Structures are given as structure tokens and as C-alpha cells.
Amino acid sequence: MYIPASFRVSEEAAIFSFIARYDFSTIVTSSASNGMIATHVPILVKRVGDRAVLQGHVARANGHWRDFDGSTQALAIFQGPHGYVSPTWYTTAPAVPTWNYAVVHIYGRPLATEDRQVASGILEALVRKYESHRSHPYRTEELPENFYEQMVSRIVAFEMPIDKIESKFKLGQNRSKEDREGTLKGLIAEGSPSAAALAAFMSEHANVDTGV
Secondary structure (H helix, E strand, C coil), rough: CCCCCHHHHCCHHHHHHHHHHHCCCEEEEECCCEEEEEEEEECCCEECCEEEEEEEEECCCCHHHCEEEECCCEEEEEEEEEEEEHHHHHCCCCCCCCCEEEEEEEEEEEEECCHHHHHHHHHHHHHHHHCCCCCCCCCCCHHHHHHHHHHHHHEEEEEEEEEEEEEEEEECCCCHHHHHHHHHHHHHCCHHHHHHHHHHHHHCCCCCCCCC
């Protein structure tokens, strides 16, 4: 990924916080037997010693897991808020339109497993993560045992030790503070959820204030 110095993110805490927050990832592999394949899945991160490992699962009917052989390289893409930036929001002229966004690319060699306990553990950890804020959370323990066993048998779990990380937050850091503040005001005035999300992210990470 092309990453100008202004947009590069190297702080590990910020990167893993981003992954945990925007955890619906696109996993891409390319192999001689299957060509290029992409699958979209929620991802967990666990630590194994001093190394981070991505965890997830795919449907057994999705043949992509056959490329998760521990030797085929994969790219996991995590995408945060993004949106169009109008040059009319800048104080500097002339200027051209651009697109602000935040992404993290993770490279590794995923390995699928037939270990039922691993699959069950990943599945239940994902459920806990997304149900924890509910007053009456869904619990896999309440499912009939036969039904639960069938559900687990229809997925294939995988783990992907991280080999390399590339992180890019393109939020106008190469522009003046006035231009970044103008971008924030413009995004907020747009009134859409996506523009508001990008404005909030810029406020967190681009050293600008929303002023509201």
C-alpha cells in the first residue's frame, strides 16, 4: 500500500484499537489452484507470546478456507470511516477534491483447523463481543445441543499469525490546520451518518476540533 509519511500510523496501540473497532475484514488470497478470492468476515485478535494472531471462521461451503494452508499468503483489510472531501471546504486555493479514509492492511499465512474446540471458542468469543452490550444477550449455551453441534460443523475456523502490518490514516494531515477544520465543518454540515463518522474519526486522530 502506498503510504506517504504524513499518513503513516506506526503506534501499535492505535493500530490494534482500530482493528478491534472496525473488525469486519476482507481476507484476500491468490493461489495457483484457486486464483484470487476474497471473503468478508469479522475478526478477533489474540496474543500468542509476543506475536498477534487474527482469528475467524468461514462457512465450510466457502471453498476459500482451502487456501488457508499455513503457506499461502493472505491480506486482511480493515476499513474505517471514509468519504469525499470538497475543496470548497478549504481556506487554501487552488485545490482539488480528495477522499479521506483510514485502513489497516495485515499480511500473514492463515491456517484452517478442524479442531472443534477452536471453532467453538472463536464462534462464542464473537457472540460475546457483539452481544455484551445487550440487556438480554443471545447465548449459545441456550441452543439445543444437536443444533449447536450442527452449526459448528458447518464452519471452518482459522488463525493467521501477523507477519506485517501497513496502516494509513489519510485525514488531511498534509494540509493546514485551517483546511482540516474546514473539512470537519463541511463533513458535519453534510448531515449523513458516514460523514459524521469520518468527522469524529478526524477529530480523534488528525489534531483538529469539531468546534461543536
